Amino acid sequence: MGRGNPGQRSARRGTRGVRRRAAPPERSPRIGALCGPRLGPPGRRRRCFRRRAPPHAPTRTALAPPGRPTRAAERADPTVTLDKIDALALRIHPYSETSQIVNWLTAKGEPLTTLVKGACRPKSGFLGQYDFFYTCELVFYRHDRPDGLHIAREIAPLKTRSRLRSDWQAFCGASYAGTLAAELARSGGAHARLYQQLEALFDALQVQSGVAALLIWFELQMLGLMGWAPQLNRCVVCGSAPPGDAWAGLAVTLGGVLCQPCRAARRVETDAVSAAGLALLRRWQTASSPNAALAAPCPPELLLVSRRVLGRFLLYHLDWMPRARRVAWQMTSGGKHAETKPEGFPR
Numbered sequence: 484m485g486r487g488n489p490g491q492r493s494a495r496r497g498t499r500g501v502r503r504r505a506a507p508p509e510r511s512p513r514i515g516a517l518c519g520p521r522l523g524p525p526g527r528r529r530r531c532f533r534r535r536a537p538p539h540a541p542t543r544t545a546l547a548p549p550g551r552p553t554r555a556a557e558r559a560d561p562t563v564t565l566d567k568i569d570a571l572a573l574r575i576h577p578y579s580e581t582s583q584i585v586n587w588l589t590a591k592g593e594p595l596t597t598l599v600k601g602a603c604r605p606k607s608g609f610l611g612q613y614d615f616f617y618t619c620e621l622v623f624y625r626h627d628r629p630d631g632l633h634i635a636r637e638i639a640p641l642k643t644r645s646r647l648r649s650d651w652q653a654f655c656g657a658s659y660a661g662t663l664a665a666e667l668a669r670s671g672g673a674h675a676r677l678y679q680q681l682e683a684l685f686d687a688l689q690v691q692s693g694v695a696a697l698l699i700w701f702e703l704q705m706l707g708l709m710g711w712a713p714q715l716n717r718c719v720v721c722g723s724a725p726p727g728d729a730w731a732g733l734a735v736t737l738g739g740v741l742c743q744p745c746r747a748a749r750r751v752e753t754d755a756v757s758a759a760g761l762a763l764l765r766r767w768q769t770a771s772s773p774n775a776a777l778a779a780p781c782p783p784e785l786l787l788v789s790r791r792v793l794g795r796f797l798l799y800h801l802d803w804m805p806r807a808r809r810v811a812w813q814m815t816s817g818g819k820h821a822e823t824k825p826e827g828f829p830r
């Protein structure tokens with residue numbers, strides 16, 4: 484019995500168990516080019532899972548360049564543009580059961596209000612992406628609507644600052660500072676420096692404990708940005724610089740300190756500030772960062788005098804006073820509510 488050629492047997496073993504693939508069905512070249520390779524059995528579509536960034540992950544979005552609206556938005560309204568900018572989340576309001584309105588201060592120092600659709604849905608992509616005092620990268624549709632409301636498309640957190648939502652003194656300070664900055668920007672003082680100073684304050688509140696001193700530094704910086712900085716080195720009338728305690732006080736209506744002769748001649752109302760208080764105010768005014776402002780020791784009595792004087796300056800120029808200022812000072816500078824912990828704060 485012939486067993487055949489050994490070379491032929493080894494060739495058969497080598498092909499044992501290997502199934503020959505069926506030839507792919509012929510398709511029209513035009514349809515194949517449109518559909519691409521088929522990944523599953525015909526009639527079933529493969530599910531695609533979109534990767535979602537974990538909450539609090541400081542990642543930036545990779546999107547199309549800003550300024551180009553989507554086709555749907557372009558069809559709906561040709562004036563809608565897609566914009567991307569870093570911004571600080573200052574306020575969050577409910578809009579409906581599932582949507583929220585967020586007030587931002589952008590990196591250009593402009594106040595911005597966005598509607599975040601479906602933010603409270605269980606599977607919303609916005610969950611954990613923004614909260615009070617976050618620095619976020621915001622992608623939104625810029626609408627030219629009379630109510631000034633824009634539509635958020637994507638939000639990615641860059642800085643979360645957890646202490647500002649757990650330490651109630653830091654929360655009150657950040658809330659007041661954000662309110663003041665937003666109102667100044669809304670009243671015509673929009674400037675990138677406004678955003679930078681507010682972000683520097685938030686960063687300092689995250690790690691520092693001197694909330695009252697930080698707020699005085701911030702108010703002096705805001706007055707300087709608006710062109711309302713009090714003149715603290717020379718008399719606002721005669722320009723002299725008397726030494727020590729020869730100052731008559733600080734005249735809010737004139738915008739700075741007065742010497743004794745000028746006060747007697749003008750008969751204007753002044754706030755008494757000691758030489759040590761004036762020196763501290765000068766130091767805070769020229770401090771370029773919150774940490775530099777905190778380097779100087781600050782007795783509680785000087786804090787109260789500085790708070791009163793700067794409050795009168797702000798009221799004189801703004802014609803109104805944010806209610807958040809009174810709350811922040813009561814909570815941070817030894818007022819009667821300083822030891823009262825608001826509800827919802829763990830410590």
Ligand SMILES: [Zn+2]
Nearest residue numbers: 718721742745
């Ligand atoms: Zn003078």
